[in-house]
Amino acid sequence: METPTGQRKRATSLTMSHMENSFWETQFVLDPKPAPVERHGDVDLYLPAGDGPRPAVVLVHGGPLPPGAPDPREWLLYQGYGALLAEEGVLAAMPRLPLHTPGDLPAAAAHLAGTAGLLRADPRVDPDRLALWFFSGSGLLLADWLRDPPPWLRGLAATYPLLAPLPGWPVDRRFHPLDALDQAGDPPPLVLTLAGRERPEIAAISEAFTAAAARRGRPVRIVAVPDGRHGFDALDHTEESRAAVRTARDALLTLLTAP
Known part of the structure; x- marks a missing residue:
């Protein structure tokens, strides 16, 4: 059986090797106004101005x-x-998930559900207007929310996501968003941002997912970034990248504020 260390090395080589090791120090493509941040254990909250x-x-x-x-x-x-x-x-809530190998997905899923619960219990939050926004390899966690969405979930977003496990990953069938499309009764709308210069193996999964969603009539809004790479929102400081981030944000805001 592969050790956790072996899983970590393999997962890293599949998802992060094309990025510089200092990717996390790379500036975001937009320059929003800084927001007050509260830290609650493993979760940071970004607070908007105003009451209610x-x-x-x-x-x-x-x-x-x-x-x-x-x-x-x-x-x-x-x-x-x-x-x-x-x-x-x-x-906005930003949790630190225990996600270091593919085998950590169940623990990460539990932590994510706990973060949603923390938000809904906060008096500054409308508990019936929540959305989740996934990035890269955390796209596998989408499956739970597609398959069995709670009534308060207004929408989902995913930016250059992994929508099915890559070959060799020891991942439970629970974490296959592509499969979850077949099991979902009435999934929430999904805003899907796809990089045109994505890695071929990830791009093939995204193509299969969007085709399956179209066949099943699932609500998916595609935001295309034709010249963008995986991680374009930090790596590619272009007007195309900036426009894609704004478009995805605005699409999610529309879902959150709909009657």
Whole structure:
């Protein structure tokens, strides 16, 4: 049986090897106004200005995390997304998930569900207006929310996500978003941002997912970034990248504020 160390090395080689080791220090492509941040254990909250219950979004960082990576809450990329949402009146939560190997997905899923519960219990949050925004390898965690969405979940977003495990990953069938499309009764709308210069094996999975969603009539909004790489929102400081991030944000805001 492969050891956790072996799983970590293999997962890293499949998801992060094409990025610089200092990816987490790379600036976000937009420059939102900084927001106040509260730290509650493993969760950072980005607070919008003003009073009253606000819609909320959980930002789900990528993974499995490479060895030596700092706390994702310290990555400039995710800090940028948190501030970007707060700037639009949304309370954003950024949890640190225990996601270091594919075998950590059940623990990460439990932690994510706990973060959603923390948000819904916060008096500053409208408990019936929440969304989740996934990035990269955390896309596998989408499966639970597609298969059995709670009534308060207004929408999902996923940016350059992994939508099925890569070959050789020891992942339970629970974490196969592509399979979850067949099992979902009435899944929430999904905003899917896809990089045109994605790695071929990930791009093939995304193509299969979007084709399956179209056949089944699942609500998916595609935001295309034709010249973007995996991690374009930090790696490719272009107008195309900036427009894609804004479009995905605005699509999610529309879902959060719909009657």
